Amino acid sequence: MNRTHTPALPWYEDMGPGSGGLEPRAWYAGSDSGRMSLNGEWRFRLSPGAAAHDESFVRPGFDASGWKKLAVPGHWVLQGAGGAPAYTNVVYPFPVDPPRVPAENPTGDHVRTFDLPGRWPGDGEVVLRFDGVESCARVWLNGQELGHFKGSRLPHEFAVGGLLRAEGNVLAVRVHQWSSGSYLEDQDQWWLPGIFRDVTLLERPQGAPRDFFVHAGYDHRDGSGTLRVECDGAEGRIVLPELGVDVATGEAVTVAVEPWTAETPRLYDGELVTAGERIPLRVGFRTVVVKDGVIRVNGRRVLFRGVNRHEFHPETGRTVDAATMRRDLALMKQHNINAVRTSHYPPHPAFLDLCDELGLWVIDECDLETHGFAGLEWRNNPVDDERWTPALLDRAARMVERDKNHASVIIWSLGNECGSGRGLTAMAKWIRGRDPERLVHYEGDLSCRDVDLYSRMYPAHAEVELIGKRAEEPWGDEELDARRRAMPFIMCEYGHAMGNGPGGLSEYQRLFERYERCQGGFVWEWIDHGIAHPGHGFAYGGDFGEELHDSNFVCDGLLFPDRTPSPGLIEYKKVVEPVRIEPVAGAGACAVRISNGYDFAGLEHLDFVWSYEVDGALVESGALDVPDLAPGASAEVGLPMEGDGVWTVRAVLARDTAWGERGHVVAWGQVEAGAAGAAGAPAAAVGERPERSEGVITLGAGVFDAATGALVRLGAVPVEGLRLDVWRAPTDNDNGAAWEPDERYGLRWRELGLHRMRHRTDAVEVGEDALVVRTRVAPAGVGQGLRTAYRWTADGERLGLTVSVVPEGEWRVPLPRLGIRFGLPAAYGGARWFGGGPGEAYPDTRSASVLGRWQMSVDAMQTPYVRPQENGARADVRWAELTDGSGVGVRAEGGAPFWFTARRWTSEQLDAAEHVTELRAGETVWVNLDHAVQGIGSQSCGPGVLPEYRLDAEAAEFSFVFSATG
Ligand code: IPT
Numbered sequence: 001m002n003r004t005h006t007p008a009l010p011w012y013e014d015m016g017p018g019s020g021g022l023e024p025r026a027w028y029a030g031s032d033s034g035r036m037s038l039n040g041e042w043r044f045r046l047s048p049g050a051a052a053h054d055e056s057f058v059r060p061g062f063d064a065s066g067w068k069k070l071a072v073p074g075h076w077v078l079q080g081a082g083g084a085p086a087y088t089n090v091v092y093p094f095p096v097d098p099p100r101v102p103a104e105n106p107t108g109d110h111v112r113t114f115d116l117p118g119r120w121p122g123d124g125e126v127v128l129r130f131d132g133v134e135s136c137a138r139v140w141l142n143g144q145e146l147g148h149f150k151g152s153r154l155p156h157e158f159a160v161g162g163l164l165r166a167e168g169n170v171l172a173v174r175v176h177q178w179s180s181g182s183y184l185e186d187q188d189q190w191w192l193p194g195i196f197r198d199v200t201l202l203e204r205p206q207g208a209p210r211d212f213f214v215h216a217g218y219d220h221r222d223g224s225g226t227l228r229v230e231c232d233g234a235e236g237r238i239v240l241p242e243l244g245v246d247v248a249t250g251e252a253v254t255v256a257v258e259p260w261t262a263e264t265p266r267l268y269d270g271e272l273v274t275a276g277e278r279i280p281l282r283v284g285f286r287t288v289v290v291k292d293g294v295i296r297v298n299g300r301r302v303l304f305r306g307v308n309r310h311e312f313h314p315e316t317g318r319t320v321d322a323a324t325m326r327r328d329l330a331l332m333k334q335h336n337i338n339a340v341r342t343s344h345y346p347p348h349p350a351f352l353d354l355c356d357e358l359g360l361w362v363i364d365e366c367d368l369e370t371h372g373f374a375g376l377e378w379r380n381n382p383v384d385d386e387r388w389t390p391a392l393l394d395r396a397a398r399m400v401e402r403d404k405n406h407a408s409v410i411i412w413s414l415g416n417e418c419g420s421g422r423g424l425t426a427m428a429k430w431i432r433g434r435d436p437e438r439l440v441h442y443e444g445d446l447s448c449r450d451v452d453l454y455s456r457m458y459p460a461h462a463e464v465e466l467i468g469k470r471a472e473e474p475w476g477d478e479e480l481d482a483r484r485r486a487m488p489f490i491m492c493e494y495g496h497a498m499g500n501g502p503g504g505l506s507e508y509q510r511l512f513e514r515y516e517r518c519q520g521g522f523v524w525e526w527i528d529h530g531i532a533h534p535g536h537g538f539a540y541g542g543d544f545g546e547e548l549h550d551s552n553f554v555c556d557g558l559l560f561p562d563r564t565p566s567p568g569l570i571e572y573k574k575v576v577e578p579v580r581i582e583p584v585a586g587a588g589a590c591a592v593r594i595s596n597g598y599d600f601a602g603l604e605h606l607d608f609v610w611s612y613e614v615d616g617a618l619v620e621s622g623a624l625d626v627p628d629l630a631p632g633a634s635a636e637v638g639l640p641m642e643g644d645g646v647w648t649v650r651a652v653l654a655r656d657t658a659w660g661e662r663g664h665v666v667a668w669g670q671v672e673a674g675a676a677g678a679a680g681a682p683a684a685a686v687g688e689r690p691e692r693s694e695g696v697i698t699l700g701a702g703v704f705d706a707a708t709g710a711l712v713r714l715g716a717v718p719v720e721g722l723r724l725d726v727w728r729a730p731t732d733n734d735n736g737a738a739w740e741p742d743e744r745y746g747l748r749w750r751e752l753g754l755h756r757m758r759h760r761t762d763a764v765e766v767g768e769d770a771l772v773v774r775t776r777v778a779p780a781g782v783g784q785g786l787r788t789a790y791r792w793t794a795d796g797e798r799l800g801l802t803v804s805v806v807p808e809g810e811w812r813v814p815l816p817r818l819g820i821r822f823g824l825p826a827a828y829g830g831a832r833w834f835g836g837g838p839g840e841a842y843p844d845t846r847s848a849s850v851l852g853r854w855q856m857s858v859d860a861m862q863t864p865y866v867r868p869q870e871n872g873a874r875a876d877v878r879w880a881e882l883t884d885g886s887g888v889g890v891r892a893e894g895g896a897p898f899w900f901t902a903r904r905w906t907s908e909q910l911d912a913a914e915h916v917t918e919l920r921a922g923e924t925v926w927v928n929l930d931h932a933v934q935g936i937g938s939q940s941c942g943p944g945v946l947p948e949y950r951l952d953a954e955a956a957e958f959s960f961v962f963s964a965t966g
Helices: 180-184 322-334 349-358 371-376 386-403 422-434 461-468 478-485 505-514 567-575 745-752 907-912
Strands: 035-037 040-047 068-072 086-088 107-114 125-130 136-141 144-150 156-159 169-176 189-191 199-204 211-219 224-232 236-240 245-248 253-256 268-274 278-283 288-291 294-297 304-308 339-341 361-365 409-413 439-441 454-457 489-494 518-523 531-533 537-539 579-583 591-596 606-614 617-624 634-638 646-653 665-672 691-693 696-699 702-705 711-714 720-725 757-766 771-779 785-794 798-808 817-825 830-837 850-857 874-883 889-903 924-933 956-965
Touching: 068 107, 125 136, 136 156, 144 156, 144 180, 180 386, 211 278, 224 236, 224 268, 236 278, 245 253, 278 349, 304 361, 304 489, 322 349, 339 518, 349 361, 349 386, 386 409, 386 422, 422 439, 461 489, 461 505, 461 518, 505 518, 505 567, 579 646, 591 646, 646 850, 665 850, 696 785, 702 785, 720 757, 720 771, 720 924, 798 817, 817 889, 817 956, 830 889, 874 924, 924 956
Parallel strands: 304 339, 304 518, 339 361, 361 409, 409 439, 454 489, 489 518, 579 665
Antiparallel strands: 035 199, 040 068, 040 107, 086 189, 107 169, 125 156, 125 199, 136 144, 136 169, 211 224, 224 253, 236 245, 236 268, 268 278, 288 294, 531 537, 579 591, 591 634, 606 617, 606 646, 646 665, 691 696, 696 702, 702 711, 720 817, 757 771, 771 785, 785 798, 798 956, 817 924, 830 850, 830 874, 874 889, 889 924, 889 956
16 A cells, blocks of 8 residues: 555644643733833844744754844734735745644744842742734744644743743744734735844733633622622632722622723722732723623623724834823714724734723624635635634633633634634534623624624615615525514624725614614724835835735724724714714704714713804804703704804813823804805806917906916916816726625726816807807727817906816716816915815815814825825815915815815826825926815725716816916
């Protein structure tokens, strides 16, 4: 018999989770004196393969002084220590042959030496804890092997007391970039190897508990909290002085408490006191259940205004410092976000402490994704192969045990995008057994057999509506269908925030408000993972020469990589605002309806203020008296003045909080009254006669080229290329994703040639009271075109333009935009307008646009999407001016409110750029004044533009009145 000999697999390729480590337990920082950080400067050597070097480096006395210095925690690929980041979304960046990994397996040997603090080691044990190493590690202390582990974003501990010396300890860690664990960690993110979270030595005194589990429920019927702390390996007492609690571990005590919620994150400080150790506790009382098909916390339905958060920093990757974590959470709270899904792995443990403290609902997700098997029809999927189940259960246990004492964590998630399989069922079963007091989530299995809630990613609005009615399509098994229809519904991902967008958020929000079953969702995602790069500004997939990559799909966050909020975040803040301030329909313009949309909180923490503006100038402002409304209640409140301007009512923080200062705006609404001067259309500019002489036509302040009819000057200001414009640099959402069912208009526009329209002048008609220029605008190669007439009039000071457009041929695609564009000399770089602002807005992303008078430079009007694309439009503009430093320039008033965009490059240049650093200011400020623009949608991963926001090619007429300023 001829048998192929298969050698036993090395540890990093076997399917097991590792060996030699301690059982998982609850995470806490440890006391100051009982903790020693091993973060800092280590020595590092990179090898191209797993076996390139022997293990002599682990022995005390080995001289590593010639090795590179490396900061731990950190990723070696981000420290110039060799190798580079690589980005893939779904595909594995190596041949799929589980559990084997490629021969090219970058291997980082890490060493550091340390002395113990004076009084160490005491009489107890000392453990060595790794909070995160990608993708696996083998560990030696003083030459002695401790064991090895996989599970990159999970803690691993070893007992080391017996091996420690007072001085000269040598800790050696060998990290392989690829391991069998990599098959379980196929999340959509950069592949970033290294010891990327803390390394710590922790004293475990004799008589200290091995583990503890805080159970703190709340009974909303009588306002009582019940506390019980299970303590493993020791006995002791639980002391919560503020509540007068002093009770033995294992025993339950019931007292009157204030409950913990994300809106009112009430924590009680206390201690678990054992013979060996006093462990600080921060207890939040709350109970989460599914009742009558709805997730209820403390008896009430909750609405998730959530985001998916990856751990990311543009310089340090998944090594995220404490200040950045707090900043993330403060930004979330400031933008009305109340929930986080820790996509797609447990975060740094300190992040959850902050969630408890600041108040966020958390879906804690296990470090598990096998998405790359989707392309192989899920053949050999580890989650449906029992040989992998121990590794899956190990991951489930490491997450649950580590994080079980956090009030903020209310849902466990098995992982992301793993298909379905027995391993997931085993995880769910284990989690339920260990912690029946939380809910179980997993999105990837439509049967929902293992979970407590129905969760989906990126469904279209119409489908969400069906789900809201508990009438979604059957899945295939009657019993499971019935069970699922009785479940609450969330979108674990929606609103793909890639590039400009997402559009359609407010329409989702209305569905969440209408259908009790729809309990909100989590926008994908919190931050762009752009890596700081000397040439590109921020790098994305492909910028490091990756063989396989998914380009800028890694930049799909509500924050830019440097954590400045994108317009998407400003929009989301407005869409999910917990207080609604709306004009009262029909009651004149002098009242607003104020609705409390919190689930638990009253309005006592808010002040209400009003201001009244005419044509953008503040006339008066004051405080508004609003009764303290209970959650869900609303009241009509009269405004103190009458008039024809714009009222703005704001709800602001009445006091400083842990995340926002007094005066921070939580919610706002506007009432536009009457035909305010600013809102009315300008009077027609008529009366002057066009005159032809020496190659030019003069009409009032306008000078035109006699042959082409093109405007060349307005008063003193040279004007270039004023003409119809329908093109925009396609957004990521215009381009859409291959797997989405709808038309990918960005691609269709380019096929049709909308980026290379030709303008043919058919007639330049000098009439009695007008100059009329007739043209046809069309791309080469096709029959479709736009008959376009420009009718110019003047009244001396002012120049009127009416553009009429009639499509010819069959237009099967909407237009990107419909309006005019023209160029002004670079000096006219100051913008002022009355309309929506301060930031950009598009038809389906305009909730946050505030009507007012705005002023900023053209440079400041740009939104720096990591991959350049259409941006910067201002909505609902009544007039706009572009001026030089002395106030000389051009003013345009719209016959109707228009969209205003100005930039120092053309749409074609914007379209051609791959990184913002390629955009260079030229000699011209290019201005677009649009009658209409196409919506944004979220088709880069999700539904396209809703029908009401499509710009269909239809006959249209629009007008502007131009004048010189200054
Ligand atoms: C979904 C993933 O869960 C998430 O990690 C991210 O990749 C997101 O899409 C898009 O950015 S999976 C998608 C193919 C539906």
